[in-house]
Amino acid sequence: MLRIENLRKSYGTFRLDCSMEVLPGRVTGLVGQNGAGKSTTFKAVLGLVKPDGGRIEILGKDSSQFGAKDKQKLGVVLSNAGFSGYLTIRDIVPVMSGLYARFDRAFFQEQARRFGLPDNQKIKEFSTGMKAKLKVLTAISHRAQLLILDEPTAGLDVVARDELLELLRAFMEQDEDRGILVSSHISGDLESLCDDVYMIHDGKIVLHEDTDVLLDSYAVLKMDEEQYRTIEKRYILRSRKESFGYSCLTNQKRFYSENYPKLAVLKGSIDEVIMMMIRGEAL
Amino acid sequence: MKGLLIKDLRLMKNMGNSLALILLMAVGMSFYIKDISFIVVYMAIIGTTLTSSTISYDEFDNGNAFLFSLPVSRKDYVLEKYLFSLLMCGVGWLLGSIIAIVAGAARHALVPAEGLMTAVALLPVAIGLNVVLIPLRLKFEAEKSRIAQIMVMGGFFLVCVLGAKLAERLGIDLNALGERMPAMSEGAGIAAVLAVSVVLLFISCHISIRIMERKEF
Numbered sequence: 001m002l003r004i005e006n007l008r009k010s011y012g013t014f015r016l017d018c019s020m021e022v023l024p025g026r027v028t029g030l031v032g033q034n035g036a037g038k039s040t041t042f043k044a045v046l047g048l049v050k051p052d053g054g055r056i057e058i059l060g061k062d063s064s065q066f067g068a069k070d071k072q073k074l075g076v077v078l079s080n081a082g083f084s085g086y087l088t089i090r091d092i093v094p095v096m097s098g099l100y101a102r103f104d105r106a107f108f109q110e111q112a113r114r115f116g117l118p119d120n121q122k123i124k125e126f127s128t129g130m131k132a133k134l135k136v137l138t139a140i141s142h143r144a145q146l147l148i149l150d151e152p153t154a155g156l157d158v159v160a161r162d163e164l165l166e167l168l169r170a171f172m173e174q175d176e177d178r179g180i181l182v183s184s185h186i187s188g189d190l191e192s193l194c195d196d197v198y199m200i201h202d203g204k205i206v207l208h209e210d211t212d213v214l215l216d217s218y219a220v221l222k223m224d225e226e227q228y229r230t231i232e233k234r235y236i237l238r239s240r241k242e243s244f245g246y247s248c249l250t251n252q253k254r255f256y257s258e259n260y261p262k263l264a265v266l267k268g269s270i271d272e273v274i275m276m277m278i279r280g281e282a283l
Numbered sequence: 284m285k286g287l288l289i290k291d292l293r294l295m296k297n298m299g300n301s302l303a304l305i306l307l308m309a310v311g312m313s314f315y316i317k318d319i320s321f322i323v324v325y326m327a328i329i330g331t332t333l334t335s336s337t338i339s340y341d342e343f344d345n346g347n348a349f350l351f352s353l354p355v356s357r358k359d360y361v362l363e364k365y366l367f368s369l370l371m372c373g374v375g376w377l378l379g380s381i382i383a384i385v386a387g388a389a390r391h392a393l394v395p396a397e398g399l400m401t402a403v404a405l406l407p408v409a410i411g412l413n414v415v416l417i418p419l420r421l422k423f424e425a426e427k428s429r430i431a432q433i434m435v436m437g438g439f440f441l442v443c444v445l446g447a448k449l450a451e452r453l454g455i456d457l458n459a460l461g462e463r464m465p466a467m468s469e470g471a472g473i474a475a476v477l478a479v480s481v482v483l484l485f486i487s488c489h490i491s492i493r494i495m496e497r498k499e500f
Contacts, residue, residue, distance in 0.1 A: 071355075084344075096286065
């Protein structure tokens with residue numbers, strides 16, 4: 001669906017050099033700190049910035065050939081941009097109808113009602129949560145094939161977030177050839193929605209793993225200095241000095257829990273893995 | 284293109300009160316101002332500046348990034364802005380002409396046919412406004428573009444004044460030169476100027492597309 005090969009883009013001292021792939025039927029997450037390169041990657045895919053090098057293939061087409069007509073097949077949420085705040089939902093409906101050949105007006109209006117989005121109120125007067133719901137709704141209302149969602153759940157409360165994730169799951173279930181690339185700060189979203197996750201740091205992909213593997217096989221090991229000195233380090237990806245000794249990230253949880261029963265083995269969450277990948281040291 | 288046009292028309296709805304006030308002012312002025320060309324040009328300028336306002340709405344809160352992630356090419360965007368601008372400028376010109384001619388006829392200060400001729404003669408001016416203003420607005424941010432527009436307009440008048448002074452110094456009589464031009468009816472003259480402004484409009488549009496294609500959001 002989407003293949004990014006050695007995408008390069010520089011801004012001052014920041015250098016993006018990333019490769020990743022979104023496969024049909026899969027939801028792929030992109031995580032990283034602010035300024036890690038997530039938004040630049042999204043913008044390059046959407047043609048909003050010109051890459052310095054590399055190759056992007058979207059729905060089988062090179063990005064340089066991917067025109068306005070092809071964008072009918074994309075649904076996009078950008079974290080810091082949307083329709084003008086001076087428009088209302090009543091204004092947006094005919095605009096979407098004019099832009100998208102397959103805009104599902106009935107679905108859009110029904111979901112807007114369900115989410116309690118007022119029809120005739122300016123978007124700038126919406127709460128953060130309402131704006132986020134509207135953005136996702138506009139992205140999934142025209143039978144897109146690939147969704148590119150930058151922080152779609154930012155600012156949402158737990159219930160609203162769950163409703164939106166449910167919408168995205170329903171979107172995927174309708175057609176097995178659909179795909180989603182999503183970035184989020186909230187690892188809970190990614191754990192429950194994504195099939196695989198890419199981790200980006202300082203413009204580079206530092207980890208790519210299936211979510212199941214990440215949750216099942218990754219773990220953070222806590223140990224004192226003596227344990228650290230003697231432990232098998234072959235499966236340790238990152239280590240970090242702590243006041244009590246060391247924290248180590250591994251992708252072979254079972255190996256350590258079976259061979260080192262005295263070790264504190266904490267189940268890996270995406271948050272823990274991010275923290276260790278970024279702040280820990282490679283051995 | 285259709286979606287973008289609807290968006291701009293809907294955005295204009297927000298300016299409803301200001302537009303009504305502008306129209307009222309034009310009607311008021313028409314009772315006191317003898318030169319009808321002022322009202323026609325005034326209304327055409329207002330029409331054109333509406334495009335500038337919609338570009339500002341698009342830019343606000345990083346809106347352009349979202350706009351170009353929709354099925355909209357940079358070329359579509361520019362073409363829509365010219366279409367919208369010509370539409371608004373045309374409506375302004377038409378309303379200005381109607382107000383001026385009706386008010387002039389009511390005061391017996393103007394023969395409607397003459398008024399119509401003046402209004403048609405001012406059409407190239409209205410188109411010319413778009414030729415200059417849209418690329419400048421797309422190239423620069425709102426504030427910088429205002430300065431650039433003033434500089435371009437000022438520069439244009441300066442060139443005209445200096446050109447006339449230079450001709451005077453060189454002993455060239457511009458009026459006599461004009462009279463010696465091949466005899467041409469007033470209508471044909473207006474048509475020729477109109478044709479030139481349309482050509483300039485195409486060139487301006489081409490430049491605007493280049494400006495937008497180079498932008499990053």
